[in-house]
Amino acid sequence: MTNNFINIKIELKRDNIEQTTDYKYLKRSEDERPMALDVLLQAQEKEIDDLAFRYGCRARNCGVCTIDVNKKPRLACRARVKDGDTLSSMATLPVIKDLIVKRDMISRQMVGYNKISSNNDLNVEADSSYHNLTSCIECYACLDGCPLHKKNNLENNKSNAAYTYGNPFSFLKLQRLYLDPLTPKTEKKAIIEKAISLGLETYRSEYNHLKIKCGVGIDLKKEVIKPLLENAFNDKEQ
Numbered sequence: 001m002t003n004n005f006i007n008i009k010i011e012l013k014r015d016n017i018e019q020t021t022d023y024k025y026l027k028r029s030e031d032e033r034p035m036a037l038d039v040l041l042q043a044q045e046k047e048i049d050d051l052a053f054r055y056g057c058r059a060r061n062c063g064v065c066t067i068d069v070n071k072k073p074r075l076a077c078r079a080r081v082k083d084g085d086t087l088s089s090m091a092t093l094p095v096i097k098d099l100i101v102k103r104d105m106i107s108r109q110m111v112g113y114n115k116i117s118s119n120n121d122l123n124v125e126a127d128s129s130y131h132n133l134t135s136c137i138e139c140y141a142c143l144d145g146c147p148l149h150k151k152n153n154l155e156n157n158k159s160n161a162a163y164t165y166g167n168p169f170s171f172l173k174l175q176r177l178y179l180d181p182l183t184p185k186t187e188k189k190a191i192i193e194k195a196i197s198l199g200l201e202t203y204r205s206e207y208n209h210l211k212i213k214c215g216v217g218i219d220l221k222k223e224v225i226k227p228l229l230e231n232a233f234n235d236k237e238q
């Protein structure tokens with residue numbers, strides 16, 4: 001007889017208590033390989049009706065569904081899971097409840113920063129390095145393994161203030177602005193200063209060991225960190 005169930009562990013963090021629930025996912029067909037999000041939706045419908053998690057587009061566009069699968073950040077709507085896998089909240093951000101993490105201290109790092117007009121009446125074409133960076137969906141998978149983000153006081157930021165130190169995502173935003181053909185020269189200098197104020201220099205010594213992975217496949221080391229280091233410190237040897 002075929003087994004139509006797969007066992008998935010769901011780690012929950014609620015009221016400061018960590019608990020693990022074994023959930024038996026009922027496959028919809030014998031050969032189904034469900035996504036992590038399918039498991040969460042079914043678990044919520046059938047057993048844990050107050051299970052908290054985020055999702056939006058279900059199509060790898062919105063970036064809000066990121067969770068850890070076996071301790072690695074993955075988009076829940078795109079990560080296939082198998083018997084014995086563990087789903088938990090992203091380890092790199094503080095938990096609000098269950099699989100929902102607090103994301104706003106990251107986006108707040110850029111508040112008020114983009115002062116450049118978005119009106120491109122002249123249709124000035126940007127080159128491909130700029131367009132590559134526009135595929136970022138803000139899933140924050142790149143926080144994993146970032147030595148700079150680790151320096152932030154992740155759990156005790158009660159004031160909701162932006163994190164002090166940057167991360168590959170915030171540097172990607174800056175590099176994209178830097179490459180934008182509408183960004184004036186004077187503003188480019190400010191962009192590099194902003195990157196330095198977020199701790200860019202840490203990446204100089206860590207560059208060769210840096211293990212950061214983008215959720216949608218952007219080469220963050222080559223396309224973001226390297227050019228920023230070159231422009232900030234004239235580091236050509238990376």
Ligand code: FES
Pocket residue numbers: 055056057058059060061062063064065066075076077078
């Ligand atoms: S739900 Fe939008 S990327 Fe997963």
